[in-house]
Amino acid sequence: MADDLPGLDLDRLGTYLDETVPGLVDGPLSGSVIPGGRSNLTYDVTDGTTHIIVRRPPLGHVLATAHDMSREHTVMGALWPTDVPVPQVHALCNDTDVLGAPFYVMSKAEGRAIRRAAELEELGPERTRDLAERLIDTLADLHAVDPASVGLADFGRPDGYLERQVRRWTKQAEASKSRDLDGYEELRDYLGAHVPERSDATIVHGDYRLDNALVDTSPEGKDRITAVLDWEMATLGDPLSDIALTIVYQEMGRTTLKNAVADATAAPGYPSVDEVLERYTSRSGRDVSTMGFHLALGYFKLAIITEGIHYRFTQGQTVGEGFGRMGEATQPLIAAGLACART
8 A cells, every 4th residue: 555645656656667667666665755855855665675766846836947857867877877976767757647747766875865963973073074075076076077978968058057047046036036035136136247257067966065965884885975866956067156055055054054954064074165175176176266156156046945945835835844944044145145245
């Protein structure tokens, strides 16, 4: 008998998998919602022996261009043969008659998502630093992958990427607008007027942070990163936007905004912003002189994301815990973006 899971009909999923990926699972399925996500819904599904992961969009208010299941499926399938750790994907379903929305199925990777400082404190400062450095190295390695060599030459439009980012997130803001936000127009206008003239083009993740990766901290795993997850915003674009957003998340985790994100970066031993940038620059060889703009854009992006989550929460369209206070982060994020813009 199927479990009562919002957005996931296990009987229909089982029928689909039997027809599409015979042998992947066998017998009645049960499942649970994986906590921690603020956007797409993620489920751990099992037949009692094999575990698989199912990803689908949220149940309500879906912003244009967001929650793209085919995008996540495509980029992970392309990166599977590379050194960038991703789960193996098995199926993509665009038939909304199955679950009511597009979804994809992938293997369940080993490891755990680390979200809280207490989890890193158990490892100690040295292992915490090593883990953070591996996270940054993995991002630099992603940016070193030639998109054409993995079939992603047409995965995005790198020319004009940053201008489109400003326009896109401005449009998202208008779609989720439910209240006035001090400084929003000033930050938006700054970004529109200060786009760097030139930027590199690589595969970018779009939401890169520690808790969007799985880590095997067992003695056998040696604190390795086993999988990078949540590729819904991936495209071809400016790699500095990735490292900047990683830093924005890091800074949020060290302030009162940690209620809106994981606070693992506050653990003793986690590198400073300067050390993160130095590690990334050393590994990638990239010029980071325009980081002020990229940081401002990162704060702007997260402000719009938190405001979208706040909107969905007020409309009763979220599943899981922790959504009620997300709206509290929007205003401080705008302020932090302005601080980067003014320096």
